[in-house]
Amino acid sequence: MTIVWTDSLADVDWDELSALYRIAPLGNKAPADLALVFGNSMFRAFAHDAGRLVGAGRALADGRDCAYLCDVAVHPDCQGRGLGREIIGRLLAHCRGHRKIILYAVPGKEGFYERLGFRRMTTAMAIFDDQAGAYSRGYLTAP
Numbered sequence: 812m813t814i815v816w817t818d819s820l821a822d823v824d825w826d827e828l829s830a831l832y833r834i835a836p837l838g839n840k841a842p843a844d845l846a847l848v849f850g851n852s853m854f855r856a857f858a859h860d861a862g863r864l865v866g867a868g869r870a871l872a873d874g875r876d877c878a879y880l881c882d883v884a885v886h887p888d889c890q891g892r893g894l895g896r897e898i899i900g901r902l903l904a905h906c907r908g909h910r911k912i913i914l915y916a917v918p919g920k921e922g923f924y925e926r927l928g929f930r931r932m933t934t935a936m937a938i939f940d941d942q943a944g945a946y947s948r949g950y951l952t953a954p
């Protein structure tokens with residue numbers, strides 16, 4: 812694997828990115844929505860192997876106080892080879908100087924982030940568009 816990294820949006824194939832999330836798996840994300848949310852994100856990381864998109868992630872950030880990492884995924888063919896760690900490392904380098912860098916893990920992936928220095932927040936809370944789905948997928952606990 813010879814990985815080429817970029818944070819540029821110029822050459823992103825949004826259909827390919829959508830397919831990456833589907834197969835990773837990280838859910839169904841419409842190409843047009845991805846173009847919107849990546850376009851609105853301050854930082855991004857894309858990994859290509861021989862021209863094929865094999866990893867991606869992004870961070871919403873305000874430049875000083877808060878940064879929020881999301882949409883981190885690696886193609887199953889390439890998982891377990893340090894790519895996820897590198898995506899997070901690149902996003903963290905971009906976010907350096909922010910007072911807090913936040914994320915929430917897909918249930919079962921907490922250990923990945925713990926290895927990279929993240930610690931559980933005791934008071935994090937959220938309102939999801941699909942609140943019932945968030946309960947059933949294990950993102951929320953009842954009051």
Ligand SMILES: CC(C)(COP(=O)(O)OP(=O)(O)OC[C@H]1O[C@@H](n2cnc3c(N)ncnc32)[C@H](O)[C@@H]1OP(=O)(O)O)[C@@H](O)C(=O)NCCC(=O)NCCS
Pocket residue numbers: 835836837883884885886889890891892893894895896897915916917919920921922923926
């Ligand atoms: C989670 C994901 C991004 C990890 O990427 P990856 O390239 O496979 O991970 P890496 O090879 O960089 O692993 C880095 C370290 O985390 C560990 N790790 C990876 N997945 C883990 C998990 N689910 N639980 C605990 N540790 C994990 C690795 O063993 C490795 O540990 P080491 O440094 O001690 O060897 C990848 O599995 C993925 O895309 N999954 C599907 C989408 C997803 O769930 N994304 C996360 C959204 S929160």
